[in-house]
Each structure stands twice: as C-alpha cells, then as structure tokens.
Amino acid sequence: MAALPNITLLGAGNVGTHLARALHQAGYTIRQIYSRRPQSLAPLSHFCQIGTSTRLEELLPDSDLYLIAVADDAIASVAAQLRVASTAIVAHTSGSVPATALIPHLRRGIFYPLQTFSAQKAIEWAHIPIIIQANDTAAEQLLRQTATTLSSKVYELTDEQRQLVHLGAVVVNNFTNYLISLAYDWLQQHQLPFDLLQPLILETAQKVQTQNPHHAQTGPARRGDHATIERHLSLLQHNPDLRDLYSQLSHLIMQQNKVL
Amino acid sequence: MAALPNITLLGAGNVGTHLARALHQAGYTIRQIYSRRPQSLAPLSHFCQIGTSTRLEELLPDSDLYLIAVADDAIASVAAQLRVASTAIVAHTSGSVPATALIPHLRRGIFYPLQTFSAQKAIEWAHIPIIIQANDTAAEQLLRQTATTLSSKVYELTDEQRQLVHLGAVVVNNFTNYLISLAYDWLQQHQLPFDLLQPLILETAQKVQTQNPHHAQTGPARRGDHATIERHLSLLQHNPDLRDLYSQLSHLIMQQNKVL
Numbered sequence: 001m002a003a004l005p006n007i008t009l010l011g012a013g014n015v016g017t018h019l020a021r022a023l024h025q026a027g028y029t030i031r032q033i034y035s036r037r038p039q040s041l042a043p044l045s046h047f048c049q050i051g052t053s054t055r056l057e058e059l060l061p062d063s064d065l066y067l068i069a070v071a072d073d074a075i076a077s078v079a080a081q082l083r084v085a086s087t088a089i090v091a092h093t094s095g096s097v098p099a100t101a102l103i104p105h106l107r108r109g110i111f112y113p114l115q116t117f118s119a120q121k122a123i124e125w126a127h128i129p130i131i132i133q134a135n136d137t138a139a140e141q142l143l144r145q146t147a148t149t150l151s152s153k154v155y156e157l158t159d160e161q162r163q164l165v166h167l168g169a170v171v172v173n174n175f176t177n178y179l180i181s182l183a184y185d186w187l188q189q190h191q192l193p194f195d196l197l198q199p200l201i202l203e204t205a206q207k208v209q210t211q212n213p214h215h216a217q218t219g220p221a222r223r224g225d226h227a228t229i230e231r232h233l234s235l236l237q238h239n240p241d242l243r244d245l246y247s248q249l250s251h252l253i254m255q256q257n258k259v260l
Numbered sequence: 261m262a263a264l265p266n267i268t269l270l271g272a273g274n275v276g277t278h279l280a281r282a283l284h285q286a287g288y289t290i291r292q293i294y295s296r297r298p299q300s301l302a303p304l305s306h307f308c309q310i311g312t313s314t315r316l317e318e319l320l321p322d323s324d325l326y327l328i329a330v331a332d333d334a335i336a337s338v339a340a341q342l343r344v345a346s347t348a349i350v351a352h353t354s355g356s357v358p359a360t361a362l363i364p365h366l367r368r369g370i371f372y373p374l375q376t377f378s379a380q381k382a383i384e385w386a387h388i389p390i391i392i393q394a395n396d397t398a399a400e401q402l403l404r405q406t407a408t409t410l411s412s413k414v415y416e417l418t419d420e421q422r423q424l425v426h427l428g429a430v431v432v433n434n435f436t437n438y439l440i441s442l443a444y445d446w447l448q449q450h451q452l453p454f455d456l457l458q459p460l461i462l463e464t465a466q467k468v469q470t471q472n473p474h475h476a477q478t479g480p481a482r483r484g485d486h487a488t489i490e491r492h493l494s495l496l497q498h499n500p501d502l503r504d505l506y507s508q509l510s511h512l513i514m515q516q517n518k519v520l
Contacts, residue, residue: 072485072488073485073487096480096488096491114456114457114459114460115459115460115463116460116463116464116467116476116478118467118471118476121466121467121470121471123463127459128459129455129456129459131456153455153459155456157452161450161452163491163492163495164446164447164450164452164495165447165452165456165457167446167492167495167496167506168443168446168447168452168456168457169457169460170479170480170481170492170506171439171440171442171443171446171502171506172439172440172443172457172460172461172464173460173461173464173478173479174477174478174479174480174481174482174509174513175439175505175506175509175513176436176439176440176461176464177464177467177468177473177476177477177478178477178509178512178513178516179431179432179435179436179439180431180432180436180468180473181473181474181477181516182431183428183431183432184472184473184474186424186427186428186431187424187425187428190421190424192417192421192424192425192428195389195413196374196389196391196415196425196428197374197425197428197429197432198468198469199374199375199387199388199389199413200374200375200376200429200432200433201432201433201436201465201468201469202465202466202469203375203376203383204376204432204433204436204437204465205461205462205464205465205466206381206462206465207376207378207381207437208437208440208444208458208461209458209461209462210381211378211381212444213437213440213441213444214441214444216376216378216437217434217437217438217441218376218433218434218437219430219433219434220356220430220434221430221434222434223331225332225333227333228332228356231356231423232423232427232430235423235424235427236427241512242431245435245508245509245512246427246430246431246435248505248508249434249435249438249505252438252501252505253434253435253438256438256441
C-alpha cells in the first residue's frame with residue numbers, strides 16, 4: 001500500500017475536531033487546519049505539521065487530500081474559494097450535501113462518518129460507518145484507504161443513497177433525541193429524576209444492535225392496551241405537544257402491529 | 261438485617277424469567293413459580309425450591325413475598341384468586357397498574373423494575389431503577405431490602421408518580437423503538453443495510469447518559485435548515501406515515517429551539 005496521503009483539514013467543529021484527532025492518531029500528516037474561528041483552531045494546533053489558519057488563501061495547494069468538514073451550507077462556498085493543485089482530491093464530510101457542491105475541483109469525493117460527535121465525548125472510531133464516494137478510481141481508493149485506517153465499516157454509496165441514509169440518521173438520532181427531551185421535561189415538570197429513564201434508553205438502543213426493531217417493539221400500543229393509552233392521554237391533558245405525539249405514535253404502532 | 265424473605269413468583273414471561281434468575285442468583289429462596297403456560301415454566305424449574313405450577317390453588321400460602329409478574333390486565337384477577345396468609349406481602353411488577361389492583365390482600369406493594377426485558381438478552385441489574393411502594397412500613401422495608409440486593413437504584417414512589425414515570429418510559433422506549441423500526445424499513449426499502457445506523461443509535465442513547473438531551477439535539481431541524489428538510493420530505497413522498505412524522509417532529513424541534 002502507498003504511503004499515507006497528507007491531508008489538509010477545513011473545519012474545526014465537532015466533526016473536524018474528532019477527525020483531526022483520529023487521523024493524527026492513525027499516523028496521518030495533517031499539514032494545515034483551517035477554520036474561520038481562531039478559538040476553534042487553538043486546541044487543534046498540535047495536530048498539524050505546518051499550522052492552523054483562519055484564511056483559506058493561506059492553505060498550501062499541494063496536499064494529497066483536502067477534507068472539508070464545515071457546516072453544510074458553507075461547503076460550496078469554501079470549496080469555491082479553495083485553490084489546490086489539479087491532482088489534489090477534495091472531499092466533504094456531509095451526509096446530505098451532494099458531491100456536485102465540490103464541482104470547481106477536478107477530483108471530488110465524499111468522506112462521511114455516520115455518527116453524532118460531541119465536543120467533550122470521545123468516539124470509538126473502529127465501528128463508525130464511513131460512507132465514501134469519488135469521481136475517479138484512484139480518488140476512491142485513497143478515500144477508502146483513509147477510511148479503512150479509522151474504521152472497519154466502509155461503504156461506497158451514491159449521492160442519492162447517502163441522502164437516504166442521512167434521512168434515516170435524522171430519524172434515529174434527531175427525532176429519538178427530541179422524544180427523549182420531551183420525556184426529560186415531563187419528569188422535570190413532576191420533580192422526578194431523569195436517571196429513572198437513562199438505563200431504559202440505553203437498553204432500547206442496545207436491543208436493536210442485535211434484534212430487528214420490529215421484534216423489539218413492546219408497550220401499551222403494541223399490545224393494543226387502550227386502557228393504559230387512555231390513562232396516559234388524560235395525564236397529558238396539559239402537555240398538548242406530547243399528547244398529540246403520544247396519540248399519533250400509539251395509533252401508528254397499533255396499525256403497524258395490526259392491533260387497532 | 262433479617263434473613264432473606266422467601267418468595268413465590270407468579271408469571272414466567274420476560275419480567276418473571278429475569279426476576280427468577282436474578283433473585284435466585286442473589287441467594288433468595290424462590291419456593292414456587294406459577295404460570296398458566298407450562299412451556300414457560302419448564303426453563304425455570306431449577307430456580308424453585310418446591311416446584312412450578314400452572315394452578316394458582318397449588319401455591320402454598322406461607323411465603324413472605326408473592327411477586328406478581330403477569331400481564332397488566334391479568335394482575336387483578338390473579339391477585340383475587342391468590343390465597344395467602346394475612347402476614348404475606350403481595351406485590352406486582354407493573355409500571356401502570358395501581359396498587360389497588362391487589363386490594364383483596366392486606367399487605368400490598370409494588371416492585372417495578374424499570375427496564376425492557378428480552379427473552380434472550382441478559383440484563384445488568386446493578387443499575388436498573390427499581391420502583392417500590394407499600395402500604396405498611398415493614399412491607400416497604402422488605403421490598404426495599406429485596407430491591408437493594410439486585411440494584412443500587414431503588415426509588416419509593418406513589419402510584420401516581422410511577423404512572424408518570426411509566427408514561428416517560430413509553431416515550432423513550434416504545435416510541436423511539438417505533439421510529440427506529442421506520443428507519444429500518446426505509447433502509448430495507450432501498451436495499452441499504454441497517455448496520456449503517458446501529459452505531460448512531462447506540463451513541464444517541466449513550467450521549468444522554470451524561471448530557472441533558474436538550475444540549476444533545478442536532479440535525480437539520482435544530483439548525484433551522486429548511487433546504488435539507490424539504491429535500492427529505494420530497495424523498496418521502498411515497499412514505500406518508502414517515503413523511504407526516506418527519507414534518508411534524510421537525511416543526512416541533514424548530515419550535516423547541518426557536519429556529520422557526
């Protein structure tokens with residue numbers, strides 16, 4: 001296998017920060033890291049060979065790989081301003097932005113680690129799915145090689161497939177987290193501690209690591225237990241948002257399980 | 261502390277089975293285990309001192325504690341048919357059934373382990389919240405002692421508080437599992453493997469073990485990213501149930517985060 005590519009990283013948010021740490025640890029040379037915000041760059045300076053920069057025009061044009069890990073709506077503009085050698089590969093890390101956002105560049109790709117990254121929390125990269133895509137074979141190989149050094153789960157998907165997966169990610173991450181936040185508020189409202197529910201939340205997620213979620217479904221709606229559902233709805237009379245969701249989700253679960 | 265109470269267990273479903281195993285392992289004498297279904301009792305016979313039974317009238321009346329772990333809608337009828345000494349404590353394991361369902365018995369209580377139990381999957385009892393309640397102090401002490409030998413998290417709550425918590429459990433377990441099942445179907449429909457989302461599901465749950473879920477919220481709706489939301493809604497045009505939920509939950513998340 002060829003030597004590890006050297007990398008320029010653009011973006012120092014959660015994804016950029018976790019990538020910088022993981023790539024550095026895997027032995028990659030990160031030449032420069034760019035961010036508009038100097039305070040985001042400060043903790044990353046020891047990961048770069050040359051240095052950090054808040055100006056795109058300061059980035060050297062001859063890295064092998066430019067990884068753009070900025071906010072979705074800034075990708076096209078950062079890519080448009082980035083000046084690199086025609087042999088360089090430019091890839092972004094977004095689940096939903098099409099590869100065409102990188103079109104000023106000849107060799108384009110995607111390097112999307114499908115995970116939710118927190119500022120404080122360390123991440124176990126070995127099992128994070130990394131979705132790659134490239135517009136030429138050598139670029140695809142370089143992205144695959146890079147992904148493989150971080151994780152055992154590397155998938156090559158099209159733009160469209162990646163967007164379908166990203167939609168699924170919104171459902172299982174953003175929407176479930178929102179439901180959890182409603183349960184959090186509900187317990188708070190009644191002076192009950194949230195740690196009553198934390199082990200259940202974890203077990204719910206652990207179950208579907210090995211079980212089909214359809215088989216893991218339980219609860220009053222799954223059983224068609226109208227008495228409990230009605231009792232819960234009456235407890236929710238002063239919480240209209242949660243009440244509506246409770247009613248609707250219970251109905252959908254009964255429908256899915258043919259207990260309506 | 262007094263000697264461990266001896267126990268008769270009624271119910272051999274997931275909760276009953278996990279309780280039998282855990283109590284036996286903790287050194288309790290389980291004298292008899294009852295279930296209507298002989299095939300559920302077979303794997304539990306080595307946990308009982310006297311034996312298993314499919315007939316309530318065969319249960320000896322002089323155990324210290326009778327734990328009723330049958331389906332919610334069978335609790336009242338099983339309790340009504342159960343003949344025990346007036347000193348015996350009768351408790352059920354349900355999150356939503358009031359303690360009054362046990363009213364034929366003088367000494368009544370609740371022993372509700374707040375977790376989702378699967379037939380095949382072992383459970384780490386040490387951190388499972390166990391919610392107890394009793395109608396006299398000695399009964400409360402006995403239930404607390406029993407709970408404490410299984411878990412470090414024991415809570416004494418009222419009927420009403422327990423129902424509020426149970427409602428929260430429905431939200432974070434049943435409803436999030438349902439959303440996960442929709443994402444599962446969505447990937448299946450497009451021939452994409454579910455293991456793309458499994459690590460994200462686990463990390464979502466792990467995050468809220470230490471973070472307030474409001475701070476863990478991310479995604480297009482959290483950012484007010486209407487372009488991505490619209491693109492996802494158009495991908496969902498042939499999935500009306502998921503489309504409606506997507507639209508509604510995105511709206512609620514935008515509202516919660518004041519990015520509408």
